[in-house]
Structures are given as C-alpha cells and as structure tokens.
Amino acid sequence: MATERHDPATGRLTTGHEWNGIEELETPIPRIVFFFLVVTALFAIGYWILMPAWPLGVTYTRGLLGIDQRAVVTRQVEDAAAARLAWAGRIADGNLADLAADPTLMRHVRDTGRTLFIDNCAACHGLNATGGPGFPDLSAKAWLWGGEPDTLAETIRVGINSTHAETRVSQMPAFGRDGMLDRAAVLAVAAYVRSLSGLPMDAEEKAAVATGKEVFAANCTACHGEDARGDRQVGAPDLTDGTWIYGGDRQSVFTTIQAGRQGQMPTWEGRLSPVDIRLLALYVATPGKDTP
Numbered sequence: 186m187a188t189e190r191h192d193p194a195t196g197r198l199t200t201g202h203e204w205n206g207i208e209e210l211e212t213p214i215p216r217i218v219f220f221f222l223v224v225t226a227l228f229a230i231g232y233w234i235l236m237p238a239w240p241l242g243v244t245y246t247r248g249l250l251g252i253d254q255r256a257v258v259t260r261q262v263e264d265a266a267a268a269r270l271a272w273a274g275r276i277a278d279g280n281l282a283d284l285a286a287d288p289t290l291m292r293h294v295r296d297t298g299r300t301l302f303i304d305n306c307a308a309c310h311g312l313n314a315t316g317g318p319g320f321p322d323l324s325a326k327a328w329l330w331g332g333e334p335d336t337l338a339e340t341i342r343v344g345i346n347s348t349h350a351e352t353r354v355s356q357m358p359a360f361g362r363d364g365m366l367d368r369a370a371v372l373a374v375a376a377y378v379r380s381l382s383g384l385p386m387d388a389e390e391k392a393a394v395a396t397g398k399e400v401f402a403a404n405c406t407a408c409h410g411e412d413a414r415g416d417r418q419v420g421a422p423d424l425t426d427g428t429w430i431y432g433g434d435r436q437s438v439f440t441t442i443q444a445g446r447q448g449q450m451p452t453w454e455g456r457l458s459p460v461d462i463r464l465l466a467l468y469v470a471t472p473g474k475d476t477p
Contacts, residue, residue, distance in 0.1 A: 187312065206265035233399025276467065277460045281334035285471045300336030300463055304465075305453070314469070317433060319448060323469055329355070329420045338466035344452035352452060359445030361403065366442070373397035374405065375438040381413055382427040390435065 189198050190208075198211040230408060236248040247253075259341055272293050276284060301414070303312060309320045316322035330340050330353055343349040360366040366374070376390040376449055377397025386394075400415070408421035415423035422430065430444060431437050453462055 201258060267307070269293075272459050273464070274385060276463050281338065281463060281467055281470075283448075285334060291467075291471060294464055294467045294471070298464055301465050302468060305457065307464070309450075317429070321430050321448075322428060325426075325428045327426050329417065331417045331421055332470055334466045334470040337470050338463050340450070341462050341466055342452065342454045342458075345450040346447055347452040349452035349454060353420060355448070357441060357446040359443065362444035362445065366400065366404065368443075370396075370400050371439060371442050374400040375435065375442055377401050378413070378442075379426050379433065379435065379438055381425045382433060385435055386435075394425060421449075 190201070192199055192208065192210055195210065199208045200211050202209040208279045233246070234248065235250045236252060237245055237254075238248065239246045254265060267455065275290060275384075277293075277330075294328075302310075302314070306314075310316050310323055311320075314323040321327070321329065328336075330336060330345075334340055340353060343351045343353060358365065361368065361371045373393040373396040375397070376393040378388060378401070379390065380397075401409075402411070408419055408473045409415055409424055410421075413424040415421045422428075427433070429437070430448065431441055457465070
C-alpha cells in the first residue's frame with residue numbers, strides 16, 4: 186500500500202515521482218487560473234449569444250444585438266460619400282481659380298488629391314512629383330501647356346500625344362537625324378541652349394555659343410520663341426529656366442536636338458471622373474505642404 190511522503194524541506198506532499206533523487210512536489214493549480222478560465226468561458230458564451238458567431242451553412246447566428254459589420258461599413262461608406270458630395274459638387278461646377286482661394290475646400294483637395302495622384306500619376310511623375318528622365322518635374326512648376334487649374338484639367342483630360350481625339354500634340358523634330366542640321370550645327374545650338382541656363386561648359390562649347398545662337402534663331406524660334414522662353418500654345422518648353430525633362434547635360438541636349446523627342450501623357454477621360462480630373466488639377470496647381 187502506497188504511503189504519503191512529505192518533503193522534508195517544505196513539509197508538502199510529493200507526487201511520488203523522482204528523477205535522480207529530485208522529488209516532485211504536489212503543487213495545486215493556483216486559483217487565479219481557475220478564475221480566468223471561468224471568466225473566459227463566460228465571455229465566450231456571452232459573445233456567442235449577443236454577437237454574430239456561428240456559421241450555419243448559408244447563414245449564421247445573428248446574435249441578440251443584431252450587429253452586422255457589413256451594414257456598418259456600408260453605412261460608413263454612404264456617410265463618407267454624402268460628406269464628399271457636399272464639397273465635390275463645388276469642384277464639379279465652380280471656377281477652379283476661385284475654388285483654389287478657399288482654404289476649407291483646399292483641405293479636402295489636398296487630402297483626396299494626394300491619394301488620386303499617388304494612385305494614378307506617381308508611376309511616371311514620382312511620389313513627390315519630381316519626375317524623372319522623360320517625365321516632367323511638376324514640383325518645378327515649369328509648365329509646357331500652362332499651370333492654371335483649368336489648363337491642367339484639360340491636359341489631364343485629353344493627354345499629350347495620346348489616343349484622345351482632342352489630345353494636345355507636341356513634338357521636337359529630329360534636326361540631325363532628318364538632315365535639317367549637320368553635326369556641327371547640332372553641337373553649336375546645344376551649346377547655346379545650355380548657356381541659357383548658365384550651365385558649366387568647357388572652352389569648346391563656349392566657342393560654339395555664338396554660332397549656336399544663329400542656328401537657334403534660324404531654326405528654333407518658331408516654337409521656343411526669340412527669347413527661348415517657349416510657347417504654351419504648342420507645348421514648347423522654356424529653355425531658360427534650368428528645368429530639363431530629358432536632362433541638361435551636353436550629351437542629353439545633343440541627343441534631343443539630333444534625334445528629336447515626343448513625350449506622351451495618357452488621356453484620363455473615362456478612367457477618372459470629371460470631378461476627379463478637376464480635383465487633381467487643383468491639387469497639382471496649388472502649393473501646399475502636401476502638394477507636389
């Protein structure tokens with residue numbers, strides 16, 4: 186018959202298990218453990234009764250409180266749409282230049298516009314709208330077609346060299362490749378164009394500036410103007426502002442004149458609503474801490 190054995194050090198019963206002379210004490214489970222087990226069980230039962238919980242084939246237990254998260258989310262979306270409608274209606278019908286002066290409205294524009302920009306424009310223009318090779322830096326405000334909100338909205342709507350029937354059309358001819366200028370003339374006009382922005386040049390380039398100015402006057406002023414400040418009617422860039430789409434280094438400028446350029450911006454009509462197009466134009470056109 187087994188006899189109870191007490192641990193000589195603590196006086197507590199042992200379980201009879203021994204490992205290399207070490208005996209296991211008979212330690213009861215702490216009451217706090219039972220307390221939390223009971224509380225957890227009661228909470229689970231209460232949740233099953235009050236809340237949607239158990240799947241039942243094509244349906245589920247609804248719970249006494251009748252809470253439906255899908256209905257809650259649907260109501261939140263409807264409330265958000267109603268709140269947006271209050272200010273979005275103004276953007277749809279109002280004068281964009283006047284709307285840009287309304288600080289309350291512009292808070293909505295900056296919040297919503299940034300999301301629109303990141304979702305639709307950042308792939309080309311970058312998250313901070315600083316662009317990259319072949320994609321304009323919108324933060325420089327060096328606009329090809331104009332930076333007024335209505336003008337930007339039209340550019341976004343129809344695109345540039347896009348598939349839209351009313352697209353803006355612009356192209357830099359390939360003066361060298363198509364034989365309009367020889368290599369020496371292309372190098373000379375490239376030197377002159379770079380000099381307009383005060384870029385560092387070597388002695389060879391500096392010597393070609395005077396000749397390049399004559400070549401420019403004879404071939405480039407129709408689009409870029411006699412002062413080289415561009416023409417927004419035809420999308421010709423200002424060559425004096427130090428902002429370059431394809432790069433302002435000697436090789437890049439030479440390549441632009443030699444081989445020509447034809448940038449492209451897609452039409453967003455049909456992909457963005459008219460309100461979103463106007464909202465995006467306001468966002469891009471107006472400065473702010475969250476705008477490009």
